[in-house]
Every structure is written in structure tokens, then in C-alpha cells.
Amino acid sequence: MRIDRPALGAPCWVEISTTDPEGSKAFYRETFGWRTEVDPNPEAGGYTLMMLGTDPVAGLGPVQRPGQPTSWTISFAVDDADAATAVRGAGGRLVTEPADVLDLGRFSVAADPSGAVFALWQARGFTGTPLIDEPGALGWVELATRDTAGAKEFYPRVFGWSVTVGEMYTQWGLPGREFGGMADMADQFPADVGPYWMPYFAVADVDTTTERAAVLGATVALPPTDVPDGPRLAVLHDPQGAIFGIHVAGGGSGQ
Structure with missing residues (x-):
């Protein structure tokens, strides 16, 4: 699905901070067919756009501090990245204070009360990805947490x-569509694994993509699985350790 501009509150961008930028570029290029465009501006610090044709679908940059693990961060569209009172008033915190990104927009990184990290993006010259739930593009986002309430x-x-609570799964939505969900970590995860947000990328064939990613060095955390009343999906760790999911295109909602 092509969109002109993400709705406020919706996921609008996803980017990976990696300990091995060249390795990550090679892995995702071969897994999803992405090509890379490195921002030539020295102030961009080597930030790379991952492209499907002429459309940007993800960002990539080096980790910013020693010991930082490779990980994906999901950005949600807001009209004012400086309005942190909503985050703090709800019990969350800002990890980084709002800052301008050239003339593209303004962002801040936040954490919910349990510690799951996400970003706020106030668009200026760049609104985010124009593709949703197309093969190779972001299709779904999921929060894993022990504090579902x-x-x-x-x-x-x-x-x-909006919050739609099903028998086995909770979904997040805005008027017109549901775009994400929540998984209860409960006792299914080791105690030292903290809460996190995870992107799912849409693919044409989950099994083939999983096999290709594994050959390229990914670890399969959840093999291809058919979800009751949902899509076929899988969860992987890339060669640098970042977790992400894949699902069949057109099946992002209702997972």
C-alpha cells in the first residue's frame, strides 16, 4: 500500500543501529532486495537509506556508543517532537532530548514505563516511508512486554x-486500520531479556525468505508459522543480533 503521509501516531519509519554497517547492508540487501543510498552530507555521519526502487523503506547507521547492541528502532509520527509531556505524564521517559535532523524533521527517543524504546518523528522534509505492507517494506510492529496492562x-x-484485545493477542490501531500488536513476554523469555519493539517486514514468501536469511547468517528464532486467523510469519535475528519478523504481504493486520 502506498501512502502520501503516515497518520499521526502511526509507525512511519524504522531504522537499524548496527555494529557492522557494511555487513548489515549486505545482509538486508540480499534478504529483501534493498539497495543502499549513503547520505553524502558529513553531518549525517554515514546514515544510509535502504531503498526499494526509488522508495525509502528503512534507515541504517552505526551504533552511537560502545557496547550498544545492534537493534531496530521504530518511529511513530507526531506533530510536535518537543511535546514530551504526554510521554512523561503517562509514566515514560525521554532517552534523548528532541533534536533536528538537518531539514528532514525533528525526533526524540523515548521509553515506555517498562523500558521498551521507540522514537517520535516530527516530519519536515521527510515524512517517512511511502510503502506499507508491500514485499520488502514495513508491514507490522509489535511490542513484547511483561507489563501488558x-x-x-x-x-x-x-x-x-485503539486497543483490541483478542483471546490470544492484543492489537493497536488508529481509525482505518490496525498496524501493530503486543506479545506478553510472561515466562516465555529469559529474565535478562528486556521489553522491546520489533518490526515485521512484509515478504512474498515467508519460507523462502527465511531460508535465504539463514543462509546469509541469520538465526531463526521462530520458524515459519501459520497464525490462527492471521498470516504466515517468522522471527529472526540478523547476523549482528537484531531481532525482526517477516510476514506474508497483505497479512499485516490481524496477526
């Missing part, structure tokens, strides 16, 4: 999301 309070207060 707290998350159901926090995110609607900050972003105005």
Missing part, C-alpha cells in the same frame, strides 16, 4: 491508539 494504558494516552 501498563502498555494498554500508556500508548493510548501518548498516541491515541
